Amino acid sequence: MNHAYGNAPMGVMDPPAVVLPDPGHFAVRAQRLHALSERIEPLGAFLAFMAQLSRAQQVVLERHQPQWLPEPDAFALALKHGMPPLGVEALRGDVDFHTEFAALLDALDLAIGEAQRPLLAELRKMPRSGIDQLATRVLTGDAGLPSQRGLMPLVAAGLQVAWLRLALRLPAPPQRPPPEARAICPCCGSLPVASVIQIDQIRSGVRYLQCGLCATQWYLERAKCSVCDQTGKLDYLSLEDETGEPLLPVQAETCGDCHTYLKIVPREFDAQAEPLADDLASLALDLLLAEKGEYRRSGYNPFLWVGNEG
Amino acid sequence: MTLRVTRRQFFKLGAAGMATSSMAMMGFAPEPTVASIRHFKLTGAKITRSNCTYCSVGCGVLIYSRGDAAINNIDDIYHIEGDPDHPVSRGSLCPKGSGLLDYIRSESRLRYPMVREPGSDEWQRITWDDALSRIARHMKDDRDANFVTENQAGHTVNHWTTTGFLAASASSNETAYLTHKMVRSLGMVAFDNQARV
Numbered sequence: 001m002n003h004a005y006g007n008a009p010m011g012v013m014d015p016p017a018v019v020l021p022d023p024g025h026f027a028v029r030a031q032r033l034h035a036l037s038e039r040i041e042p043l044g045a046f047l048a049f050m051a052q053l054s055r056a057q058q059v060v061l062e063r064h065q066p067q068w069l070p071e072p073d074a075f076a077l078a079l080k081h082g083m084p085p086l087g088v089e090a091l092r093g094d095v096d097f098h099t100e101f102a103a104l105l106d107a108l109d110l111a112i113g114e115a116q117r118p119l120l121a122e123l124r125k126m127p128r129s130g131i132d133q134l135a136t137r138v139l140t141g142d143a144g145l146p147s148q149r150g151l152m153p154l155v156a157a158g159l160q161v162a163w164l165r166l167a168l169r170l171p172a173p174p175q176r177p178p179p180e181a182r183a184i185c186p187c188c189g190s191l192p193v194a195s196v197i198q199i200d201q202i203r204s205g206v207r208y209l210q211c212g213l214c215a216t217q218w219y220l221e222r223a224k225c226s227v228c229d230q231t232g233k234l235d236y237l238s239l240e241d242e243t244g245e246p247l248l249p250v251q252a253e254t255c256g257d258c259h260t261y262l263k264i265v266p267r268e269f270d271a272q273a274e275p276l277a278d279d280l281a282s283l284a285l286d287l288l289l290a291e292k293g294e295y296r297r298s299g300y301n302p303f304l305w306v307g308n309e310g
Numbered sequence: 311m312t313l314r315v316t317r318r319q320f321f322k323l324g325a326a327g328m329a330t331s332s333m334a335m336m337g338f339a340p341e342p343t344v345a346s347i348r349h350f351k352l353t354g355a356k357i358t359r360s361n362c363t364y365c366s367v368g369c370g371v372l373i374y375s376r377g378d379a380a381i382n383n384i385d386d387i388y389h390i391e392g393d394p395d396h397p398v399s400r401g402s403l404c405p406k407g408s409g410l411l412d413y414i415r416s417e418s419r420l421r422y423p424m425v426r427e428p429g430s431d432e433w434q435r436i437t438w439d440d441a442l443s444r445i446a447r448h449m450k451d452d453r454d455a456n457f458v459t460e461n462q463a464g465h466t467v468n469h470w471t472t473t474g475f476l477a478a479s480a481s482s483n484e485t486a487y488l489t490h491k492m493v494r495s496l497g498m499v500a501f502d503n504q505a506r507v
Contacts, residue, residue: 011400011401011402012394012400012401012402013400015394041342042342042343042345042346043338043342043343045338046333046336046338049336049338115337116336116337119336141319143332146330146335147335149330149331149332149335150332150334150335150336150337152332153332153336191319203394204394204401205391205392205394205401206394206395206401207394221395222357222372222393222394222395223357223358223359223372231359234356234357235354235355235356236354236355236356236357237352237353237354238352238353238355239350239351239352239353240350240351240352240353241349241350242349247350251355260320283323283343284343284346284347284350285352286323286324287323287324287325287328287343287344287347288347288350288352289323289352290322290323290324290325291324291325291347292352293322296320296321296322297320297321297322297323298319298320300319303332304323304331304332304333305331305332306321306323306327306328306330306331306332307327307330307331308321308327
């Protein structure tokens with residue numbers, strides 16, 4: 001606001017309801033994963049690999065040209081009527097996932113360690129139908145059998161590239177979803193990986209859910225369960241080390257009404273925090289909560305798959 | 311009833327599942343992480359929505375407190391910030407609102423009803439029942455003594471001008487309505503809400 005005495009700082013006036021991902025999102029995530037790999041020692045090698053994977057995703061996003069891309073106005077009707085324009089079911093057949101995925105494996109080839117090289121070889125010799133099956137599992141949240149579970153994060157990474165590319169082509173973000181549909185991504189209909197509390201000037205302190213697939217962020221009120229909408233029995237649980245220092249800027253937003261939790265990442269504590277990366281790095285929080293046994297996890301992180309046979 | 315659109319899958323991400331997780335299957339040992347949880351403890355916080363009490367703007371605040379809600383200990387409040395979802399204030403607070411935590415912790419904060427008897431220079435603590443009874447008694451006596459049913463021209467007025475009423479600032483429309491009903495039904499003419507500080 002400008003007036004005769006100078007400029008008043010702008011506050012949060014009308015925070016955007018839906019924020020499309022940034023073209024550099026994978027690079028930001030890779031950087032965060034790399035930093036976390038040096039900080040969280042027990043997960044060091046795992047997070048370092050995921051950092052490489054995200055870096056490869058960025059390379060593919062920037063350099064690969066998929067054979068099919070939607071026309072810029074293809075989603076005008078969906079946007080106008082408040083439908084998720086990039087619905088996973090609707091676009092599976094059109095999206096050129098296989099060349100994206102092949103490009104991702106090539107980009108990863110240079111960086112991958114010896115222990116993980118067999119994964120690459122296995123995926124390369126797998127027929128398209130096999131890859132498609134894995135992709136279906138990733139998109140429906142089915143952890144499948146342990147024997148193929150190690151391949152799923154790589155397939156998921158390919159799908160993330162394909163869908164983030166689509167999200168970048170949208171002429172405008174979708175509208176805020178109606179109240180009954182705020183648990184799923186307004187762009188692609190996938191589940192959120194975690195919440196993030198923003199710090200930018202126009203949305204400082206505002207909470208968004210971030211899509212586990214296309215990284216779109218959508219607004220949800222603070223201090224409210226993202227699963228059941230209740231507000232009465234929420235707790236924010238986090239890990240402290242022996243000196244009382246928090247391990248990461250990550251809390252579990254646990255709900256005593258539906259007994260689930262979704263992680264929430266206040267960027268105020270660490271501006272570099274990225275929901276998917278910080279969710280992975282705070283695995284110890286999940287393990288401790290599982291030990292308590294009161295809450296089940298609702299976050300969808302396609303870089304980590306756990307079955308129910310354990 | 312509207313059906314909620316959800317594709318939620320819930321699961322326990324526990325130590326038992328880690329051995330067959332994608333992480334283990336990719337060749338990364340989950341054991342160090344499983345072992346590492348012994349070094350951490352879970353700490354909890356609560357966030358409660360409220361309104362700033364200072365003025366009639368009624369800015370939304372989020373109040374952070376530690377520990378168990380069952381122990382409703384006011385000392386547990388450790389942080390207060392503007393509520394970015396509040397339609398009036400959108401997360402902003404004025405300097406007074408930003409100092410709410412000090413207000414809660416203030417040693418001179420009024421925590422219970424007190425009375426200074428006529429002629430005394432000391433404040434004494436009384437119960438809420440005492441306080442309300444005494445106020446009601448004063449009001450009744452004053453109203454009985456000073457209630458005016460007719461003015462000089464003989465018109466019925468039924469008013470009470472010797473007692474006034476000052477209500478709080480952070481009140482809702484419903485509170486304002488009830489205040490109005492109560493005050494006017496007694497015939498009181500002078501009343502205000504504390505809206506300017």
